[in-house]
Amino acid sequence: MFVTDLDDSLPRREFCKAAVATGGVAALSACLDRFGGAEPIPTGDGPGAHPARQHAWNDVVRTDDDGNTLLPRHQLLLYCELPGDDPPTEAARERVGAALDALDDAFAWDSEGLLHSVAYSRAYFERYGAGPTGVDLPRPRPLADFETPTFDEQDLLVHLASDRPAALLAAEEALRGRRDRANGVSVPTLTDAVAVADRRTGFVGAGMPRDRADDLEGVPADNPVPEAAPLFMGFVAGFRKNQATEGYVTLDQGPFAGGTTKAVSNWRQRLADWYEEQSHDERVTELFSPQHAQQGLVEGVGGELGADSGIDAFLENLDEVAQEHGRVGHAQKAASANRDADGNVRLLRRHFESTDDGVASLHFPSLQRDIAAFEAVRQAMNGVDATAATPAVRQRVNNGILEYVFVRHRGYFLVPPRAKRALPRPDG
Template sequence: MGCPYHSNGNDEEATDGHADDVNDGSSVSSDRGIERRSFMKSALAIGGASALTTATGLYGTPETVSAEGGDRIGAEARDNRQHAWDGFETDISEGGVTAHPSHHVTLHLNYVPGKEEEPSAADRATVEEVLREIERHFEWASEGVLFTIGYSPAYFDRFDADLPRGLSPKGKVVKPGLLRPKQLIDTPGVTLDHEDPHADEAEVCLHLASNNAQNIMAVEELLWGGEAEMDGDTVEFDATFSGVLETAGNGSGRPTEYPYRRTGFAGHETITEELESDTDFDPDRIPDDPEAELTMGFNDLYRNSIPREDNATIFEDQNLVVPHPPGAFAQGTIQHVSKLDIDLDRFYDENDTEGRRERMFSPDHTDENTGTVGENLGDSSAPGDTPLRELGGETDKAEQTVDDYDDAGVAGHAQKLSRARFDLETRLTEEGRERLSGSERDELLPAEERDDDLDGHDGNQEAEQVLLRRDVATTDQETPGNLFISLMRFNPYMAYIRQAMNGVAFDSKAFGLTGEDRIDDEKIGAGPDSGIVNYLETKVRGNYLVPPITNRALPHPQGEEVDVSVKRAGENYRVTVDGITADAIEDGSVRCGWFYDVNRAGGAEPRQVVQRGNRTTFVFPADGTGVDTAPGGSDGSVRVRFLAKRSDTGRPVRGTAEILQTASGNAGQKGKKGQKKS
C-alpha cells in the first residue's frame, strides 16, 4: 500500500478551519482524488504519530473528544458490560440493527513482567487508570471510541487458581469453558482440509472501534506515552501501558504490524475503495448498491439473525444442559477473534447473481423476495413466509438444508447457520429464572419470547443466532478478508456454528435441542455448492474472556468469597462481613443489593461502616438496594450480593446471602450466610 498522503505545500484540502495546524504543509493530493474516508482508512492501516498528525491537521478533532477530560461514563450506565455497544451506536442498518462503527483495530498484547508472574496490584491500578483515561477523553459512542479488553487462556495460565467452573480452560475441555485456540481449531468439523489456522498466543486483546479513525489513532498513541492534539491542546495520559502491556510480537512497546495489530472497516464505499487500493481484486464486480455491506455483495445485518447483547452476556445462573456458574465474571462475555481470507475472484468467477444469492442465503431466496443484494428482505433474512428457524413450528429452511442440497443442488450459508439457532433465552437454571422473574422487577427478565413482526416468524422469535457478530472487512496483508470478531455466552458456540457452516454431520442435540426441535443432519460437505465456506480460509483464531467493567483490569481468575449476614434494621440493611477489615477494602468499591443489580454495577453504597475486630458491618439504605422489590426463589427468599474490591490486590470480594421477605417488608436471614466459591 502506498502512503496515503504526501507533502506538496497545498493545505486547501483542510475543510474545517484547521489548515494552520497541518504538519509541514502535508495534505491529501487532490489529483489522486483520495476522499476523506479512504484517506482515514489508509492512515489507520499505517498508524503511527505521523499519520495521526496529518489526519488531525486535515480534518481536525471530532466533537466527541475532550482535551481536558470530562465525566467518564460509569459501569452502571452500561450494565457493567464492556460489550455494551448497541445502545451507543449511532447508525442503523437497512436490516434494522445498529451498524458497526466504520473503523476497527485489534491490538494483541502480553503482560510485560512475564508469563510466570501474577499481575501486581500496582499494574492492575495502572491498567484501570489507562482505560478510564480513554473514557474521560473520548465519548462512549460510535463517534467517540468504543472498546473492550479481553484475556486469553494463556493469560490465566499464570495463576494457581482456576477460572470459575463455568469458564475454566485448564485440562479437559469443560463446556462452556474458555477454549484454548488450539482446542477450537482441533475440534472435529471446525477446520477444513484447505485450512491451517494459527493459534493466537497473545494474552490480551484490546478492540478499538470508532466512526472517526483519528480517534483510534489518538488512543493508540496515548496508550504508550505518546501525544495527541485535541482542541488545539497537546494531551498525554498520566498513566500508560508502557512496561505493563506491550506487543505480543517480538520487541516492546505498541503493536505495529499484523498479526499483532489488525485493522478492519465497514461501509460499502469504504470497502470498494480499499479493495481497489490495497488488493488485486476488481471492486467493480461488487454490486454498486450502498446496502451491499459485504465484499461478497450482500447485506448481512438483519434483526432476526443478530442476537441481543443480553444473549451474548455471561449470566450468573447460566445453564447449558447443566449449570455453569461464572463467578465474578457475570456480565462479561467471551470474544472470538479470527482472520479470514476470502477468495473473491473465484467467488465471482464461478457464480452469477442467482448463484451468489443462493449460496449466501438459500435456494428459496429469489430476485423477487430478496433482490440483488438483499434489499427486498427488510429486517428479516427469511425468504418470504418461510422462516429460517422456528422452534415447535412447521418446517423451516434450517430443516430443509439437506433436502435442498440433494434436490436443488445447493444449500445456502444463512440456511446452514440457522440450524445452529436455538432458544438462547431459556438457558438459565430453574432457580435463576425464578430469581429474575415476578415481583416488581419482572421487566429485567430476558423474555422467553420476543415479540416481533418479522417475515417468516410467528410473532415470537424464540430461536436466535448464537453469535453476536462485530466483524468487518479487512485488507490486512493486501488480501480481501474478514476481521471476524464475535461475542457469545458459551465458547463452544463457535465450534457449533462452524460445524453447521462447514456442512459436516450436524446434530443440535449436543446443545440441548431435542424432540421436534432437534436437527440431525447427515454430511453435505464444504464444496462450492455448500454455502460460501469453500471461498473462505481461516488464518488465525483466538478466544478471550471479556470481564465485566468492574473486573476488567488484569483480572484474577477468582473473586474472594466471604461469609456475610444480612439483617433489616429500620430503613437500612446491616451487612456484616467476616474475615475482612474496612481498611483492606478499596475506597468507593463497596456495593450491596439484589444480586442482579450488583452484578450490573448497581445497588447501594454504604452510609456507615462499623469495625469490630475482624468483622466489619456496613449499613446500606434499604431503598437503594432494590431488595424489597426484587423477585425471590421458590421459597420467597431474595438473593443479596455484597461486592467490594481489595485495596492490596484489586481482587473482587463477594459475599452472598438469601433473606426471607415478610409481609411488613422486613427481612430475615435464611440458611447459610456464605456461598461456596464457584
Template sequence: MTDNNENERAGRLRGKLSRRRLLQGTAGTFGAALASAGIYELIDSIAKPPDRAAAADSPPIQEQYLLQNEQVVMVNGSGVKSSHGTIAVRVPALHDHVITARLNVPAKAKALQEAQHHLESALLGLERQFPPTPTGVATTVAWGLSYFRHYIPTLGKTSGFFKAGTPYPAYLPVDLMTSKKEGHTVYALQEARTFPSDQPPPGFGPVRLEQNDVAVLLRSDSLANIKAAQNALFGTGSSQAGSLFKVTSIRQGFSGGGFYGQQGLPSKLALAADIPGAQSIPRQAQGFLGFATTLDSNMGPGNIANLETLPGLTDQWPNGYFKQGTTMHLSHLFQDLVTWYEQNFPQYADRVQAMLQPGLSPAPAPGTLALQPPGQSEAEVAQGVQRYRAYGHTGSMSKVDSTTSATTSNYGKAYPSGTTIPVRGDFDTLDNPFHYTSDPTADHYSKKPAAGLHFISFQPTTAFFNLVRLSMDGHYPDRTLPVAPRSPHAGINSVLQTTHRQNYLVPPRRHRSFPLAEFLA
C-alpha cells in the same frame, strides 16, 4: 459492475496517499505502525459519518462488548419477504482496530496489581475524553487463556467468589450445558480449534492458533479518536499503558459507509487498493461479499450473549465474578473476490443461494438481503441438500445459533424461539494479514493489500461458537451433510481462507483490567 466514473474516482483516491503511506505499517517498527493507518486514512475524507443520535449522558454499561448508542436503519428487504417490506440493519462504526499483545509484566502479585491499576487508569482517562460509543471510542478488553494460565495459576485470597488456593482453571466460568453433555467439567473459555473447511492460502502453512494474552477492540466513526485511544493504551509515555504490553499485531479495517445512498467503504477502498475483483463489489455493499452483515434479526438482542443471561448455560448466575461478560472468537480470513463474483458464483442469484439458501431467486438488490428468523431447520437444510445438492451459509446456521424454544432469561426477558444468540463484530480489511505484526515470518506478512475479514463473534461459551461454526461446514451433532466443506455447494466456504484463530474471555467492565489480579497474594 462499477462505471468509468467510479474507476476514475478510485484512481484519485489512490493518488491521495503516496505509495509508501498506502502500504505503510507493518512488518517494520511498532511505533511507525501505531502512528500510521495506511490506506485507512482515506476513510474520514471519503465517508460521511453516520447521523447518530447524541449519546445519552449515562455511565458505560458493564457489557463492554456491546456497542452503545448503535444506530438502526430500515433498508429495503428486496427479494426476501419481511413483515413490513423493510429490514432493520445496525449501522456499525466506520473504523475497527484490534490490537493483540503478550504481557510485559512479571508474573508476581504486586506487579500485576500495579499493572491492573495502571491499565484501569488509562481506560478511565479514555472514557473521560471520549464517550464509549461510535461517535467517541468503544473499547473492549479481552483476555486469552494464556493470561490466566501463566499469570493467575492460583488465587491467594478468599473472596465472595472464590476460596484461597483455587487453581487455574477452576476459577473460570463453567459451561454447564457442555459439562453435562460430556460428563466432565468444561469451561466457557476453551482454546481455539480448526474446522473442516479451514484452509489457509497456498504456502501459508496450517491455521495459526494464537496464544496472545490480551486483545483490545476499538470501534469509532473517527480515526483520530481511535489513534488517540491506541496511543493512550499502547504508547510508552508515563501516563500511557504501553509499557505493560508487547504488541503482537495491529489489525485494522472498516465496515459500512453506504447506508445513505453513498458508495460503501468496501467498494471504495477495494478499488483504491486495486484488489482483484473489486469492480464487482456492489456500490452500496456493507461488506466485500455484497450483503449486509449486521442485520438486526441476525444479531443477538440486548445482553443475550452474556455468560449468565440464558438459564443453564454457565455458572455465572446470579453472582459470578465474570457476570455480564462473554466469550469472544477472533480470526482472520482472506476473501477471494474473483472466485466469488466471477468464477463460482457469477450470477447474483448464485450468490444469494450460497449466502442464504438454495432455491431463492430475488430481484437484484445487493446489500439488503436477510433470512428472517426462524430461518431453516436442520431437517430443511438436509432436504435442500437432497434437492439442490447444496446448502447456504446463513441457512446452515440459522437454527444452531438461535434459541430452540421460547425462553425467559435470568433477567426476566422473554425471547421467542429462533432468537439469535451471538453478537457479531467482524469487519473487512485490506491487511495482509495484519497492519503490523511482531513476527512477519510466522504471520506471512505482505505489503500487498488483500481482501480479508477480521471476524469477531461474542457468545456465552466457546462450545456454542464451535457448534455454530461446525454447522457452517455441514457438521451437526446428529448428522453430517453429504457436501464437501470447501465445495462451491457449501455456502461461502470456497471463497474463504482462514489464517489465524484465538478465543478470549471478555470480563465485565468492572473486571476488564487484569482480571483476578486482586486475588493474588
C-alpha cells in the same frame, strides 16, 4: 503503506482509510490537521458513567431505517502480551486500569467518540494456573479437518472502534506512549505494562469495501464489489433478528457476570470465482439459501430484507435441500445451530473487513455466553450432513461460502464487565 502515502488530495474517505491502516503519529497528525479541528470529537463521562458491560455497543451506534445496528466504520485490534510467564503485578494491573479509565474520560461512549473493550485469553488466566471461574473459555482449536488457523493466544485483546479515524488513532497513540494525551485527556501508557504483539485494522460500511478493493489480493481486478455493500462479498449482514441481543450473550452469574465471551477469527477471501463464475442467484444460493434464490428474496445487496434475513423458514432438512439443489447456503447451515430451544439467536456477530497485508479478509468477532455455542455454529458451517447427502456438495464446493473463505487466525477471549477489566484474576 507508508505515511507518505497520505496524499492530501485524496478524498476524505480514502484519506481516513489510509490513516487508520498506516497508524502512527504522523498519520494522526495528518488526520487531525485535516479533520480534527473542524469537528471536535465528543469527550466521555468517565468509566463510572459508561455502561457496566464493555460490550454494550448496540444502543450507541448508528442504526439503519430497519433498526439494524451499523458498527463503527473504523476498527483496530491490538493483540497484547504481558512480560514473562508469571501472573501480572499489581503495578501492571493499576496501569492497565488507569489507561482504560482515561479512554472513558477522553471519548464519548458512541461511534462519534470511541467504543473499546479489553478481553483476556485462556493463556492469560493460565498464568494463575486456572481458567476463569464460571466461564467456558477453552484454548482455540481447529473446527474442521481442512482448516489450519494460527491460534491467537496472546494474553489480551484491546478492541477500539469509532466512526472517526482521528479518535481511533489518538487513542492508539496514547495507549502506546507516543503521545501523552488523547482528546485533551492525559492517558497513562498501556504499553508500559503490556507489549503490542500484533496490530490488525479494519472497516465496515456501505461503499468502504468497494473503495478499498482496487489492487487488493482476493478481489478481481475489475472490482465488482457493489457500492452499496458493506462487505467484500457483496451483501449486507447482521440483520437485527438474526443477531443475539446483548442481554442474551451476557454472563448472568459468577465473578464475571456482566461480561461475555468473544471468539475472533480472521478469514482470507478469494473472490475471483465468487464474482466471475457465479450469477447473482448463485451467490444468493451460497450465501443465504437455495430457497432465497428460488423465491427471489434478495435483490441487490439484500437491504430489502429489512430486519430479518428470513432464514428461519429454511433451516429444516438440509440434506434434502442439498439433494434437491446440489447446494446449501452459508446462512442456513450456520443458523441451523444458532437457535436455542426457545428459538433465540445464540451469537452476536460483529464482523468487519480488512485490507491488512494487501489481502481482502474479514475479522469475525462473535459474542456469546459460552465458547461452545460459537464452536457449534462454526462446525455447522462445515455442512457435513449436506456432503453426506449428495456428491454435488463437497467439503469446500457448493457448500455455502467455504470455497472462497479461508481461516487464518482464531482466538478465544473473556470480555469482563467494565469494573473487572484490568488484568482480572480467575476469580475476578
